[in-house]
Amino acid sequence: MATLNLVQAITLTLQQVMQADERVILLGEDVGLNGGVFRVTDGLQAQFGEHRVVDTPLAESGIIGTAIGLAINGMRPIPEIQFEGFLGPAYDQIVNHAARYRNRTRGAIPVPLTIRVPVGGGIHAPELHSDSPETIYAHSPGIKVVYPTTPSDAKGLLTAAIRDPDPVIFFEPKKVYRSFREEVSEDDYAIEIGKAKVVNEGSDLTIVTWGASLFECLGAMDNAPDDVDIELIDLRTIFPMDIDTIAESVEKTGRCIVVHEAPLTGGMGAEVSARIQERCFLHLEAPVQRVTGFDTIMPFYKLENEYLVDAKRIGSAIAETLAY
Amino acid sequence: MATLNLVQAITLTLQQVMQADERVILLGEDVGLNGGVFRVTDGLQAQFGEHRVVDTPLAESGIIGTAIGLAINGMRPIPEIQFEGFLGPAYDQIVNHAARYRNRTRGAIPVPLTIRVPVGGGIHAPELHSDSPETIYAHSPGIKVVYPTTPSDAKGLLTAAIRDPDPVIFFEPKKVYRSFREEVSEDDYAIEIGKAKVVNEGSDLTIVTWGASLFECLGAMDNAPDDVDIELIDLRTIFPMDIDTIAESVEKTGRCIVVHEAPLTGGMGAEVSARIQERCFLHLEAPVQRVTGFDTIMPFYKLENEYLVDAKRIGSAIAETLAY
């Protein structure tokens, strides 16, 4: 056991996987000598050499496109996109190539690929460094979308993602990178992709969330009256979604709030809400509420806290949902 | 009045708008002498010249990126992306530039731009020529997403889109391009963006759909028992969504089915479903049903009809929803 923050847990995982599997290489902008702008790959080039931790030219489509070629030819590439805002140039390679190869070749050419991407707001970063595009990829068949929150979940899920024979986008909530530490096993372990985690059991209301918003939910739960018993679910994987765990909870509580940073319209909160009413229609005692980012551009950082979901907005939604 | 199919209605609209507004230019691959691969711009280069109907190099990001510059500098560009499958390379310019300019400059630099895109399946086209990516853009704040089905709606909505001071993606269901004709006014008229259309009034169940699926819904309605009275809504605009018209209908019927070609998970059907239960919770007598494409790659055309929603699947959903 070691006490690690999210960055350290991911670095450790990469180190262990690279030690265990020669086919794994890291590629991206500044991931080498500089150790990545968040230092997630710090020290790995020194340990594994310039051939396995590669500073690429500044071109995201190139990073993903060549990673696809590497995967086709037997490697296990782990490209890093420096910030989620720069996934844009790589969108076509991810959605129209990586996600489709296995299906369009009827299994002949799989593309095992794990795309690491720091995601989300709350760190006072410049423009285009604070978005939440998980829905874009969850709506694109052929890619799995993993979005852990805690160091120990990140280690188990990253291990699973890298071993997964299909492409995975691995989102890392940058606001959590150094926000707290927890015990993380140094053993090799994997957490199954597609399984949500019940963080707190409760009987009155279910909250489904992922990423940094989890801590806002915990804050709201602290502020809630003591007799309010809330079940908190960390989705952890956006696609495939663990609707069974959610449905089981809502059948018990009858009330649900979905919380995420991404904009409301077309966000995964809508998918969660739609599936809950499909699965738990007769158990629902209040409409599923969505506490999310607004349908606006993520503002520059002076106003980012007005945009981001916080304990107060979640708290109000809890009260309203219970009172419905 | 003229009797026109969808292609002819769009051609006529472009011709009229170009006549009325010098700032309007068309750009894209093969839109000039060749008149576009669907002949939507046929004859327009001959009429307006090579400077206003421009064959660009083969680069979608370049087409949208230069169109943004044109719009910034006072023009009203109408880029065409040859098939929705090729929006991919332009994703970054659309979502991270066109959609953001007004907001990030606090109104100083708007980007009036109408992106025309043939969309959807059902025409036995090759790979990547039959997708439905409307949700991707509806979830990206700053762009309006228009998706007409009939020639007369297309004319009014395209006129509105081109006059709109903000970027609009205008999806044209290619399966409908030449599938039928209707009376279209040759006068200059606009249809407000963001308003759905009640195609058929009914009291038992509401169907919300858009694009080519509309005709499958009509087919299902024909097959339904005579005493079943269905209200059919053509959404026409995906974002901003006309939830008021939908809610009004569902409050009346208590039952709703959303039908679209795009994959289920994270599709706009989820948004419609989520909003209905938020708005009409106590009126709902059955869970909102989603009849959509599957969470798979759009298959090559031998199997495309297995993938696409059809009257049969919709019919079963109608029966089940009524029987719930």
Next chain:
Amino acid sequence: MPKTTAYQATIEHISILDEHANFDADLGKGVMTDEQALHLYERMVNCRELDEVAFKLQRSGRMGTYPQNKGQEAAAVGVALALQKGKDWIVPSYRENAALFMHGLPMHYILMYWMGDERGSKMPEGVNVTPLSVPIGTHMLHATGIAWAEKLRGTDGVAATFFGDGATSEGDFHEAMNFASTLKVPTVFIGQNNGWAISVPRSKQMNSETLCQKALAYGMPTVRVDGNDIYAVHYAAKEAVARARAGEGPTFIECVTYRLGDHTTADDARRYRDEEEVEAWRNRDPILRVRKYLTAKGSWDDKRDEALKAKAKKIVAEVVDAAINVTPPETTDFFDDMYASLPEDLRRQRETMRTSSLGQDPSQVGLNAQAASVEGR
């Protein structure tokens, strides 16, 4: 010190067997044996025959859109001959069928692909070919990555990728070239410059007179060849492959050629190009000149040629049968290879062929009615 020279470059053009079937003895010496030339000739003839038949299949409604390779066969076979089957990789566009066939792709797979069947891209074991690529200009990055893997493993396989003049306008072309040159990986880029991208001529596609000059941007070795000359193509390809195998990095080869047919069966080229231009290029047909040259040389004759053409017809007829008589795909095939193992929710979609919750779980139907009646009591 005033103006100095910052950069200088010169690019060669290579032609060996010209359109009049004149052969350049010096340059052509040892490029390939007559046997090899005849082999390539046969491959080109078969490919051409497939094109003609495919066209009829589409016109008679037995196949969807199809892009003929007609006129561009030399680049395909000239390059394919320089590559080692089962060791090297080919990352194609859609106008180099002959190269894929030479590297083991069953001919009927191509027809299956254009008949809307994914099984046409289900590469058999040992066939190092990626599927035809529809999104223009985006596949060359995969060739760069495939070549990179060879370098990382210390194996000496090479990845050759084909694309058109229009494809060089896509940003991904730029990134594929830059990554390959910067990482010094064994990729061979073959630009098939047929002068047109559907209806868009070279002059509207780029302001550069040649494609080869684009390689200078990346400090990549490059050469321009007569793309309808199997000798010139092979000469350049052999050099490029040797350099790649030796660890000396990528090469860009511009093959100047022409598409004799429409862009695809969905296109009518008469809308945008002159018959004279097409006629001029018919005389530069890569197949004709090889036959003429080898016949003049006495290594070939009309009788054998007739036999060859007859054989081609037979081969292609069998290929068509194979493609048309393939068992129909299963309704649910498009689910099965979405992921190595199907997620629960997709399994439900597959089993029920429904997306609506009541359709997936009919036991739910009537629940509300029951609930209501219960309350009623």
Next chain:
Amino acid sequence: MPKTTAYQATIEHISILDEHANFDADLGKGVMTDEQALHLYERMVNCRELDEVAFKLQRSGRMGTYPQNKGQEAAAVGVALALQKGKDWIVPSYRENAALFMHGLPMHYILMYWMGDERGSKMPEGVNVTPLSVPIGTHMLHATGIAWAEKLRGTDGVAATFFGDGATSEGDFHEAMNFASTLKVPTVFIGQNNGWAISVPRSKQMNSETLCQKALAYGMPTVRVDGNDIYAVHYAAKEAVARARAGEGPTFIECVTYRLGDHTTADDARRYRDEEEVEAWRNRDPILRVRKYLTAKGSWDDKRDEALKAKAKKIVAEVVDAAINVTPPETTDFFDDMYASLPEDLRRQRETMRTSSLGQDPSQVGLNAQAASVEGR
């Protein structure tokens, strides 16, 4: 006919005022007056002062991440002097602040931008400058489009766009260059080659020794200049702008320069580059050599220089006040410019600052309870 020449090219390098302040009289003749040189000198000094103060603002927690321009001021001012304010356009990256100031952008806007305030990009009327661009390499397409609009309208404005060496690796750079050259629009591309993209050196970014050679791919006129020499930069910029204005199309100018500071305040360049390299470039500082040259020439002296620096401090101090004392943005500002008119649903979000339906419509709260109690009766 065997090997022939398919393509040939030569690119010039221009240097006028070298790092030792030696001035090339022939080439430098008439490039700019001493008054103009002094004006650019003052602009560079002000920009440098702003950089130093901005750095302190960030370190003291009064500003977010900031990218210093330090060392690259010459390219900015040399180009800006060749452009007509209010008529021509500048489409910047983020290392040419001095050019934006010369074209009317209030200096405190730059600080506001990096202080996380969109109003820093709210261009005043008549300032033909697009906002700083964060997504690398993607903004040059806008310059091509802006220039294209000038051509379509028959006006003779020019669009100049700045970007770094790393930016040339993005596909959008390729497309912006190709569109500009093919459409023959009045764009001037200024590549600021400072040798580094954060921690990635030129040699890992590209296999090409120069940026200018990339222009050959597009058949675009190009030149390489000492980017720390305002005379060489202006010499090339004047030519390029004249050609663009005359309808002769785009030009690519490579400015060889160096960033003397860290990539941004979030970066520590000592992790990846040697102090010797930085030291060598400190001696090539574009500001020092102008002062040295004009002083030696008698057009400038230390007394005036002191006054200038004092003035710069005063200007920047005022700029900082303006940026820090700007009224705080309204909580709801980020809604108001989403669209020309706010859609109903967004209006509701803005008014309530809530996304949940019950939060937006509190009258709904308790409805179920009521309904239940009604049934209860």
